[in-house]
Amino acid sequence: MIVPVSHVAALSAGLFALGLFGALARRNGIGILISIELMLNAANLNFVAFSRAQGDGSGMGQAAALFVIGVAAAGAAVGLALMLAIYRHRRTIAADEIDLLKG
Amino acid sequence: MSDPVGPLEWAAKAAFYCVAALTLLGGWFAVSQRNLFRAALGLALALFGVAVLYLFLQAEFLAVAQLLVYVGAILMLIIFGVMLTAGIADPAVPRWNRQAVGAALACGALAVGLVAAVLRAPWLAGAGKEFTLPLEALGRGLLGRYLLPFELLSLLLLGALIGALHIARKEKE
Amino acid sequence: MMETILSWMIFLPLGGAVAVLFLPKGNERLIRGFGLAVTLAVLAGALLLWRGFNPSAAGFQWEQKIAWIPMIGVHYHVGLDGLNFPLILLTGILGVIALLASHTITERIKEYTFLYLLLLGGMLGTFLALDLFLFYVFWEVVLVPMYFLIGIWGGPRREYAAIKFFLYTLAGSVLMLLSILTCYFASTPHTFSIPALIQQGVTLSGTVQWWVFLGFFVAFAIKVPIFPFHTWLPDAHVEAPTPISVILAGVLLKMGGYAFLRISFPIFPEVARGFGIVFAVLGAINVIYGGFVAMAQTDFKKLVAYSSVAHMGFVLLGFAGLTLTGFNGAMLEMFNHGIITGAMFLVVGMLYERTHTRELSAFGGLGAKVPVYGGMLIFFTLASLGLPGLSGFVSEFLALLGCFPTHPVITGISVLGLVIGAGYFLLLLQRVLLGQMPEKWAGLTDLTVREIWLLVPLIGFTLWIGFWPKVALGWQSPSLAGLLYRIGGNAAW
Amino acid sequence: MLLSLIPLLPLAAFVILIFFGRRLGKFSPLVSLTALMGSVLLSFSMLGLLQDARFAHTPPTVAWNWILFGGRRLTFALLADPLAVTMCLVVTVIGWGIMLYSVGYMKGDPRYSRFFAYLSLFFASMLTLVLADHLVLLYIAWEGVGLCSYLLISFWFEKPAAAAAGKKAFLTTRVGDLGLLLGILLLALKGGELSFRGLAAHPEAVGPWAALAAVLLFWGAVGKSAQFPLHVWLPDAMEGPTAVSALIHAATMVAAGVYLTARAFPLFLAGPEALQVVGATGAVTTFFAATIACTQTDLKKILAYSTISQLGFMMLALGCGAAFAGMFHLVTHAAFKALLFLCAGSVIHAVHHQDVTRMGGLLRSMPITGATFLIAAFAMAGVPPLAGFWSKEAVLAAAAGDPLGRGWLLWTAAATAGLTAFYITRAGILIFLGSPRGNGQAHESSWTMTVPLIFLALGAVGIGWINGPWTGHAFERFLHLPVWAAAGHGAAHGTGHGAGVGHGPGLLILSLVLAGGGIGLAFLRYGLGVQLLPERLRRAGQPIYRVIANKYFIDELYEAVLIRPFLAISRALFRFDQRGVDGAVNGAGLAGLWVSRFKGWVDRRIVDGAVNGAAAVTGWLGAGVRGLQTGWVQHYLLIAVVGGMVLLLLLIRGWA
Structure with a gap:
């Protein structure tokens, strides 16, 4: 391991925080999707790093990472479809204007 | 590829940190760019960075998978999404929403907390033998x-x- | 079948009442016939009891004791002895006669018959119950139908009268409930059964016994009624329809008196002895006060109602002396009063149907127009004022004779009641039958055969007890002697 | 037993007439007449039995148990001893005559059969009363007779006066009956015997209470025989048919009081004070009534007051311990007073009014009635050969021999005798002699009315002789109840020989003078129109005359003292009952109402308040929270993140 695991973990934490900031702050729906992808990648990074650091040889970490990628793909697809539908319907995909659920 | 020894090792470490920095930069662009297309590109950079990191962690298959699926498919999807929804570059549309400041503070605190916790945590470094x-x-x-x-x-x-x-x-x- | 006859007697009317509900509403004749059948069955039961009744047998006959609520020791306990046999017979007779007299009730026959049978069952239950709890239940059961009977089919001020009657008696029965509970908790082992309470007595201190006796006293006093508690009677009587006021006067008023004999005296002998003077004074007041107020009445039915108060005064005088003659007089007076006043109300009712007014001033000189009715009215008025040779005199004479030794002065005063009684009854006769007849009664019709046959049995009883009281006294005297022996009264006199 | 048949026969007649009266119509009198004839014959047979030695000491009786329980045993019995048989004979024989008379008198009355039904009932109760051996049985018959008198007085009830008179009669006698009842109660209480034979056997059993018991019994007699305080009902009772007045209010019923006193004589003897009361009442009544009789103008009223006076006369004799004298006068009085009434009846039947002052000279048009009336009048006045003389003489003798030496009894008796002669002659003259003042077409009554008149006239003449000296005072020996004589102390000698002429000529002359004087004066005053009193004295006497004429205003006195306050009390009590007791009850009702209304207010204010308060708070809270639900996805995300971080922090700090 060329770099101690803690550093990799720190990196993924930073990435995760950036993604979270994006999800919370961006107005554009697709911007949020992008941020989510970032957060997922941060998680993958952790998976791989720990699997590498002290895995038990079962490849669970990497398998998990693979699955996360799969899920992310599904998520992005559906998300974008939604965005398209909303856009077609409401001419905007700014998150703060879509407030049908307002109480 | 097994760990190189001596001066080569220091170079690898430097490369690793450099790639890490690049990933972070890409992330920042993905998140902050007003123009969604540029944001998408930022995301692309970040994804590449991660792929390289996988390599450093001897997860070659993953790196390739990352490149194929993430960059190839998901990114393309996002770009299509961007293209299909108008107003991608409209300067009048404010980039951040009302709670950006609050979000920033929260995420900053989160980041600091996590990093501090991770760095100080007594990882079982080397408890198990490293193996690929x-x-x-x-x-x-x-x-x-x-x-x-x-x-x-x-x-x-x-x-x-x-x-x-x-x-x-x-x-x- | 014979040994459970008492339960049959109680539950036949109750069951009949429920059965009436299933009869078709339109078919009046069927409902009336069914009602009559049930009441006749009850009367047959009473006659059966009469044939099998052995007055001098100690304890109760046809006694039934079935655990009802074992947890608190409540039994369905019924029995017959000299005390309640005459009243059961009276209820049987009046039950049939009052129902026959109900042909004047025209609307809502079904509900009427239902309530009537319920009332009949309740009354029989009250007389036969030997368990305080059961007694209380039946005491209340009687109230409800009576309230509706007065409230629905009554005269103009029926709601007021019905409510007053109901609340008055209920207030009393609440006090009674308190006393029953005290008796229950003061008896070891806890029991509601009256014979048991009598045997083992009640472990209460003197003053508490007085209070418990007072609780019973007020409840029964309202029912008798005794002077301060009597104001419900005239209203209830005046507003109730004729057959119901026959039952009200004939049977309901006796429940108070009977309860004194059954519950108050045997369970609290010392208190009963002490209460003698109270009974005497109240009796005298009832007789004199009832007489005076009856004199001032202008309403025919109210006059008869107040005369009931006066007659009940003699019952109290009978109790006061705590002598066998007195008790016999009181018990017989209750029976006779039921017969005579019941008949009087029938007679009033018959006149009311024809003239639709009860104002005495409106009548006069009817004797010529309706001779048979006149004869009946004279007969029962004379019986009411205690003309010797008729049953009224026998019981009043015995009551006075019984009360004389212990309270000579009070009896002397109450004898005045006889003159007052003669006064207002003769005034009644004079206003109704004698003098000039106003022409508007020209079309008055005399009694129909049906109405005559309603009164004939009552005339029969009045004459029979008037001339041969020995038989009527024979039923109740041994039991009364036993009761007196237990409470230390003077059984020899 | 035959004895019980005597009262039962008329009772049977009564029952028959009540049920089949209308159908029998004019044959109904036959039923009651035959029944009564049965009783007459039975009474004579009883008389015969008594003569027979066997029954001398144990008279025939029939007894049955009336009430039987515990210590009390009331057994009723009928007893046919000489006293009872005498009364039976008087009642049945005279009664039969009157009933025959009333067949004619009441002809054409719409309720013909009912009249005879009531008459039969009367005979039944009267005979039971006379034969009764037990005080309670007597009491029952006593009130039964009272009932019949009520029914018969108010027989023509269309007349309001008749109805009121009937009520008055029944009530006044009822007041008397109270005394009788209390007497019975007292006797029963004090261990005395309730049957007359028991009473006769040991009168002292009652001890000191005898006098009070006797007075109480006497009070009953006062009520029934219309003695002084309770006499007001008899004059009003004249509203009834004259036949009724004759039978009930002259001969039989009113005599019941005297009979009771005689029957219960041992009790009176046991308590001598009682005899004083009897004597005094008798004296007062006789004189008082005689004075009123002199001033009355209504024929029947005169006879009514005369009856009261004669009854007082009998009571006076009894008061002097001379039971026989009283009874003897009762018998003779029954005969001639009944006759007087029947004559009056036939006169009234003829002239259709009762005012003597508007009658006159009827002797010519009604010879038989006139003759019999005069015979009866002289008999009552005490003219020697006739009945009245003997019995009045006996009473005077008794008064003379009064054991307690009360002189004034004799003088009142004498004065009354004189007055009696005066007023009856006055009546006789006004009606029959002198010029006819009325419309004058009076005619003699039919045979059914005149035959009884003659029959009774014979009685009035002959009855006195049964106790005359030549028959050796047969009647007195017959009626001589052992108990009367056995009284022992003073009273005995009064009856011993006082009767008859034996008491020395003084009394004989006295009674002759009184009778003659009375008749003479009346003849002078009314026959010849001589003003007996000088003018000045007459004017002075006018107010006194008016007082007497108005019956001493006793009726008005009773009205004011008794009846009006009585009704006032009853009205007051009724108002009290309505407002007082009912007020309390309604008050309780109202109080209940107020309590419930207050409770209602409390309910609304406090309980509801609390509930609404809680609702408001939740509503307010809800509104607050609602702010969070912006519908903005990212906002939710931020909340989630912040929440998560806070939890993480707490976890780390070790809080969890």
Whole structure:
């Protein structure tokens, strides 16, 4: 391991925080999707790093990472479809204007 | 590829940190760019960075998978999404929403907290012997112990596919 | 079948009442016939009891004791002895006669018959119950139908009268409930059964006994009624329809008196002895006060109602002396009063049907127009004022004779009641039958055969007890002697 | 037993007439007449039995148990001893005559059969009363007779006066009956015997209470025989048919009081004070009534007051311990007073009014009635050969021999005798002699009315002789109850020889003078129109005359003292009952109402308040929270993140 695991973990934490900031702050729906992808990648990074650091040889970490990628793909697809539908319907995909659920 | 020794090792460490920095930069662009296309590019940079990091962590298959799936497919999807929804570069549209400041503070605090916790945590560094995972073991793992999640994933992807198609289809008038 | 005859007697009317509900509403004749059948069955039961009744047998006959609520020791306990046999007979007779007299009730026959049978069952239950709890239940059961009977089919001020009657008696029965509970908790082992309470007595201190006796006293006093508690009677009587006021006067008023004999005296002998003077004074007041107020009445039915108060005064005088003659007089007075005043109300009712007014001033000189009715009215008025040779005199004479040794002065005063009684009854006769007849009664019709045959049995009883009281006294005297022996009264006199 | 048949026969007649009266119509009198004839014959047979030695000491009786329980045993019995048989004979024989008379008198009355039904009932109760051996049985018959008198007085009830008179009669006698009842109660209480034979056997059993018991019994007699305080009902009772007045209010019923006193004589003897009361009442009544009789103008009223006076006369004799004298006068009085009434009846039947002052000279048009009336009048006045003379003489003798030496009894008796002669002759003259003042077409009544008149006239003449000296005072020996004589102390000698002429000529002359004087004066005053009193004295006497004429205003006195306050009390009590007791009850009701209304207010204010308060708070809270639900997805995400971080922090700090 060329770099101690803690550093990799720190990196993924930073990435995760950036993604979270994006999800919370961006107005554009697709911007949020992008941020989510970032957060997922941060998680993958952790998976791989720990699997590498002290895995038990079962490849669970990497398998998990693979699955996360799969899920992310599904998520992005559906998300974008939604965005398209909303856009077609409401001419905007700014998150703060879509407030049908307002109480 | 096993760990290089001596001066080569220091160079690898430097490269690793450099790639890490690049990933972070990409992330920042993805998040902050007003123009969504540039944001998408920022995301691309970040994804590349991660792929390289996988390499450093001897997860070659993953790196390739990352490149293929993430960059190739998901990114393309996002770009299409961007293209299809107008106003990608409209300067009048404010980039951040009302709670940006609050979000920034929260995420900053989160980041600091996590990093501090991670760095100070007594990882069991080297408790187990470092070992690399032969690809062949990964494949057997996927079709052996993790067969169920593997199948479920395929099912999930099929569902998502149909769902996305249905939602995005243009209504018949 | 014979040994459970008492339960048959109680539950036949109750069951009949429920059965009436299933009869078709339109078919009046069927409902009336069914009602009559049930009441006749009850009367047959009473006659059966009469044939099998052995007055001098100690204890109760046809006694039935079935655990009802074992947890608190409540039994369905019924029995017959000299005390309640005459009243059961009276209820049987009046039950049939009052129902026959109900042909004047025209609307809502079904509800009427239902309530009537319920009332009949309740009354029989009250007389036969030997368990305080059961007694209380039946005491309340009687109230409800009576309230509706007065409230629905009554005269103009029926709601007021019905409510007053109901609340008055209920207030009393609440006090009674308190006393019953005290008796229950003061008896070891805890029991509601009256014979048991009598045997083992009640472990209460003197003053508490007085209070418990007072609780019973007020409840029964309202029912008798005794002077301060009597104001419900005239209203209830005046507003109730004729057959109901026959039952009200004939049977309901006796429940108070009977309860004194059954519950108050045997369970609290010392208190009963001490209460003698109270009974005497109240009796005298009832007789004199009732007489005076009756004199001032202008309403025919109210006059008869107040005369009931006066007659009940003699019952109290009978109790006061704590002598066998007195008790016999009181018990017989209750029986006779039921017969005579019941008949009087029938007679009033018959006149009311024809003239639709009860104002005495409106009548006069009817004797010539309706001779048979006149004869009946004279007969029962004379019986009411205690003309010797008729049953009224026998019981009043015995009551006075019984009360004389212990309270000579009070009896002397109450004898005045006889003159007052003669006064207002003769005034009644004079206003109704004698003098000039106003022409508007020209079309008055005399009694129909049906109405005559309603009164004939009552005339029969009045004459029979008037001339041969020995038989009527024979039923009750041994039991009364036993009761007196237990409470230390003077059984020899 | 035959004895019980005597009262039962008329009772049977009564029952028959009540049920089949209308159908029998004019034959109904036959039923009651035959029944009564049965009783007459039975009474004579009883008389015969008594003569027979066997029954001398144990008179025939029939007894049955009336009430039987515990210590009390009331057994009723009928007893046919000489006293009872005498009364039976008087009642049945005279009664039969009157009933025959009333067949004619009541002809054409719409309720013909009912009249005879009531008459039969009367005979039944009267005979039971006379034969009764037990005080309670007597009491029952006593009130039964009272009932019949009520029914018969108010027989023509269309007349309001008749109805009121009937009520008055019954009530006044009822007041008397109270005394009788209390007497019975006292006797029963004090261990005395309730049957007359028991009473006769040991009168002292009652001890000191005898006098009070006797007075109480006497009070009953006062009520029934219309003695002084309770006499007001008899004059009003004249509203009834004259036949009724004759039978009930002259001969039989009113005599019941005297009979009771005679029957219960041992009790009176046991308590001598009682005899004083009897004597005094008798004296007062006789004189007082005689004075009123002199001033009355209504024929029947005169006879009514005369009856009261004669009854007082009998009571006076009894008061002097001379039971026989009283009874003897009762018998003779029954005969001639009944006759007087029947004559009056036939006169009234003829002239259709009762005012003597508007009658006159009827002797010519009604010879038989006139003759019999005069015979009866002289008999009552005490003219020697006739009945009245003997019995009045006996009473005077008794008064003379009064054991307690009360002189004034004799003088009142004498004065009354004189007055009696005066007023009866006055009546006789006004009606029959002198010029006819009325419309004058009076005619003699039919045979059914005149025959009884003659029959009774014979009685009035002959009855006195049964106790005359030549028959050796047969009647007195017959009627001589052992108990009367056995009284022992003073009273005995009064009856011993006082009767008859034996008491020395003084009394004989006295009674002759009184009778003659009375008749003479009346003849002078009314026959010849001589003003007996000088003018000045007459004017002075006018107010006194008016007082007497108005019956001493006793009726008005009773009205004011008794009846009006009585009704006032009853009205007051009724108002009290309505407002007082009912007020309390309604008050309780109202109080209940107020309590419930207050409770209602409390309910609304406090309980509801609390509930609404809680609702408001939740509503307010809800509104607050609602702010969070912006519908903005990212906002939710931020909340989630912040929440998560806070939890993480707490976890780390070790809080969890």
